[in-house]
Amino acid sequence: MADATQREIHLKSRPEGAPGPENFELATVPIPVPGDGQILVRNVWMTVDPYMRGRMMDRESYIPPFQVGQVLDGGSVGEVVESRGGPFQKGDYVCGFAGGGWREYYVSDGSMLQKIDGATIPLQAYLGAVGMPGLTAYGGLLRIGEPKEGETVLVSAASGAVGAIVCQIAKIKGCRVVGTAGSDAKCAWLRDEIGIDAAINYKTCGGLEAAIAKECPKGVDIYFENVGGEHLEAALNLMNQHGRLIMCGMISQYNSTDVPVGPTNLILVVGKSLKMQGFIVTDHLDMIVDFFNDMAAWIGAGKIKWQETVLDGIENAPRAFMNLFSGENFGKMLVRLGPDRAA
Numbered sequence: 001m002a003d004a005t006q007r008e009i010h011l012k013s014r015p016e017g018a019p020g021p022e023n024f025e026l027a028t029v030p031i032p033v034p035g036d037g038q039i040l041v042r043n044v045w046m047t048v049d050p051y052m053r054g055r056m057m058d059r060e061s062y063i064p065p066f067q068v069g070q071v072l073d074g075g076s077v078g079e080v081v082e083s084r085g086g087p088f089q090k091g092d093y094v095c096g097f098a099g100g101g102w103r104e105y106y107v108s109d110g111s112m113l114q115k116i117d118g119a120t121i122p123l124q125a126y127l128g129a130v131g132m133p134g135l136t137a138y139g140g141l142l143r144i145g146e147p148k149e150g151e152t153v154l155v156s157a158a159s160g161a162v163g164a165i166v167c168q169i170a171k172i173k174g175c176r177v178v179g180t181a182g183s184d185a186k187c188a189w190l191r192d193e194i195g196i197d198a199a200i201n202y203k204t205c206g207g208l209e210a211a212i213a214k215e216c217p218k219g220v221d222i223y224f225e226n227v228g229g230e231h232l233e234a235a236l237n238l239m240n241q242h243g244r245l246i247m248c249g250m251i252s253q254y255n256s257t258d259v260p261v262g263p264t265n266l267i268l269v270v271g272k273s274l275k276m277q278g279f280i281v282t283d284h285l286d287m288i289v290d291f292f293n294d295m296a297a298w299i300g301a302g303k304i305k306w307q308e309t310v311l312d313g314i315e316n317a318p319r320a321f322m323n324l325f326s327g328e329n330f331g332k333m334l335v336r337l338g339p340d341r342a343a
Helices: 121-126 132-145 161-171 184-192 208-215 230-238 281-300 313-323
Strands: 004-009 024-028 038-047 074-085 091-095 106-107 114-116 152-155 177-180 199-200 220-225 237-245 274-280 306-310 332-336
Touching: 004 313, 024 313, 024 332, 038 121, 074 106, 074 121, 091 121, 114 121, 114 332, 121 220, 121 332, 132 161, 132 220, 132 237, 132 281, 152 161, 161 177, 161 220, 177 184, 177 208, 177 230, 199 208, 208 230, 220 230, 230 237, 313 332
Parallel strands: 152 177, 152 220, 177 199, 220 237, 237 274, 306 332
Antiparallel strands: 004 024, 038 074, 038 106, 038 332, 074 091, 091 114
């Protein structure tokens, strides 16, 4: 592939407020050449995820910020098209949580990649249900939430890539599950397809806390937080004694240009003896073997389902990312970059 080129997405400028097309740039660059012990990967699928918004800010965090003028990065699934003594062979499909996305080709020594097989599980699912979002749901709910049969679990953004898996694992564990989502179609899917006990359209319910209280007459034992704001205040008011709040994300604040106002009722954490714990997915990497084993069994038994929204072409990656914040995605947002022989 000498002198061949590829396309990739660069961060053109740091967003202020909601990201827009002006913050991204489609660049054409040479396809990198692997050295000894390396592989060249042709990306087939890439993911965009809400956490990437934080990396667009120039601030210290748990993961380094993206650099202006440089390629963005994230999870991807690709085919090894050249191997120079690396750990994978030509024709293998590999997946990584980070380091490969937002471009059509990349070089790696394979240290952060996993070989995958699309024969039983679609390749793109390794970026969703059996990837980082799935592990986020699994580790957060089981380790922090510690669900017990008969408890009530409330999930915000319940139809999303993380929330939908939380809902289904909670049902598998024998819990009553109530979820919130932003459209009637999403709520119908939550009720009718994955079988949660109640789904609330937070945009049309006429009062979020009252709607949740109606569906959780015995209160809330576990709250899986993906949204923040009004959702968090409502959940705190409805939590039972010794309830657990799993703080995964607060997408309602990611594009805020003002200092967000904290929940006015945070004192309830004390009086109700609540556990409120934040986490990132890498906190639970020690659970990954159990996660893969359990998910394979549950998927095989038809207990886990998921939705995907797919845009085609690297040029549409910025639009896919921006759509995360307007609610236009249904389930996992993905970008398809090329043909998938395993499909």
